[in-house]
Amino acid sequence: xxxxxxxxxxxxxxxxxxxxxxxxxxxxxxxxxxxxxxxxxxxxxxxxxxxxxxxxxxxxxxxxxxxxxxxxxxxxxxxxxxxxxxxxxxxxxxxxxxxxxxxxxxxxxxxxxxxxxxxxxxxxxxxxxxxxxxxxxxxxxxxxxxxxxxxxxxxxxxxxxxxxxxxxxxxxxxxxxxxxxxxxxxxxxxxxxxxxxxxxxxxxxxxxxxxxxxxxxxxxxxxxxxxxxxxxxxxxxxxxxxxxxxxxxxxxxxxxxxxxxxxxxxxxxxxxxxxxxxxxxxxxxxxxxxxxxxxxxxxxxxxxxxxxxxxxxxxxxxxxxx
Numbered sequence: 001x002x003x004x005x006x007x008x009x010x011x012x013x014x015x016x017x018x019x020x021x022x023x024x025x026x027x028x029x030x031x032x033x034x035x036x037x038x039x040x041x042x043x044x045x046x047x048x049x050x051x052x053x054x055x056x057x058x059x060x061x062x063x064x065x066x067x068x069x070x071x072x073x074x075x076x077x078x079x080x081x082x083x084x085x086x087x088x089x090x091x092x093x094x095x096x097x098x099x100x101x102x103x104x105x106x107x108x109x110x111x112x113x114x115x116x117x118x119x120x121x122x123x124x125x126x127x128x129x130x131x132x133x134x135x136x137x138x139x140x141x142x143x144x145x146x147x148x149x150x151x152x153x154x155x156x157x158x159x160x161x162x163x164x165x166x167x168x169x170x171x172x173x174x175x176x177x178x179x180x181x182x183x184x185x186x187x188x189x190x191x192x193x194x195x196x197x198x199x200x201x202x203x204x205x206x207x208x209x210x211x212x213x214x215x216x217x218x219x220x221x222x223x224x225x226x227x228x229x230x231x232x233x234x235x236x237x238x239x240x241x242x243x244x245x246x247x248x249x250x251x252x253x254x255x256x257x258x259x260x261x262x263x264x265x266x267x268x269x270x271x272x273x274x275x276x277x278x279x280x281x282x283x284x285x286x287x288x289x290x291x292x293x294x295x296x297x298x299x300x301x302x303x304x305x306x307x308x309x310x311x312x313x314x315x316x317x318x319x320x321x322x
Contacts, residue, residue: 009035010071011150011182012057017066019049019056025064026052028206034150034182039173041197041214042186045229049206050186051079051154057184058152072149079154081139083127088114088138091127095142113145114138116175118167133164137171144175151176151183157192169195190231202226224308232306236281241307243281247273249304250285252292256301258283262292276300 012034019027055061092110119137202210221227234245260276272291
């Protein structure tokens with residue numbers, strides 16, 4: 001295993017990395033770094049190549065081109081939380097045994113990891129009796145317990161309902177944080193990335209199209225493609241530029257400068273999502289109840305958004321819905 005050169009905080013680096021599955025090149029020319037103390041979220045739509053990139057970084061797939069440098073030991077938690085037919089504690093102890101942890105240290109470290117992820121009370125439970133969320137916690141505990149230098153997680157919150165996922169996200173944020181470890185988490189949902197990550201890597205069609213802190217990318221996406229992926233679904237053409245907006249950027253205001261008509265109203269838990277048709281575009285906003293309905297004329301003001309030159313915005317953008 002080669003060492004990541006240069007900055008001692010860089011635990012893993014890939015340069016001009018391309019990866020194939022069979023004859024098809026799935027990941028193209030990706031360069032990135034994972035640094036100690038960071039939680040990095042790898043985000044992208046279905047089929048973007050996220051799991052393929054993670055497999056290559058872990059060493060499970062060879063590089064078709066480019067190179068990967070690693071410093072220290074790598075642990076991977078795959079998407080499926082498969083557990084042995086033993087107790088929860090025994091499952092974590094087995095992982096530590098596989099890593100060569102001395103016998104006397106295994107049970108204390110296993111309990112420590114279960115405690116960190118909020119699952120210590122499950123230690124004596126047979127794995128077969130666990131719920132989906134409980135299995136995910138134990139799966140994460142195994143990865144944390146081995147104390148790797150580089151931790152790679154493939155969609156650790158997949159398949160959970162909203163309440164269970166929110167609880168696990170809250171516990172995972174503190175459990176995954178380490179000053180000496182670099183952690184890369186593949187996620188499908190943008191909310192998971194916002195909750196966990198110090199930095200995002202956005203992969204679309206196998207190419208790394210953006211990297212940076214979540215807030216920075218959300219406030220100033222570097223391209224039209226990235227803006228669409230990050231939820232900028234509203235569009236207003238002012239003649240010279242195209243303004244892209246998220247619902248949070250559009251506010252109903254009787255004195256607002258922009259006129260629109262409601263074409264769709266979708267009830268939400270705390271309000272209504274409105275689709276507004278404009279003379280030169282279409283906007284979306286979330287309004288509290290009571291809200292306008294389809295066919296109603298409204299006025300709005302913009303409280304943000306990003307601008308792109310009209311010639312750039314006229315190019316077709318592939319669907320990148322997460």
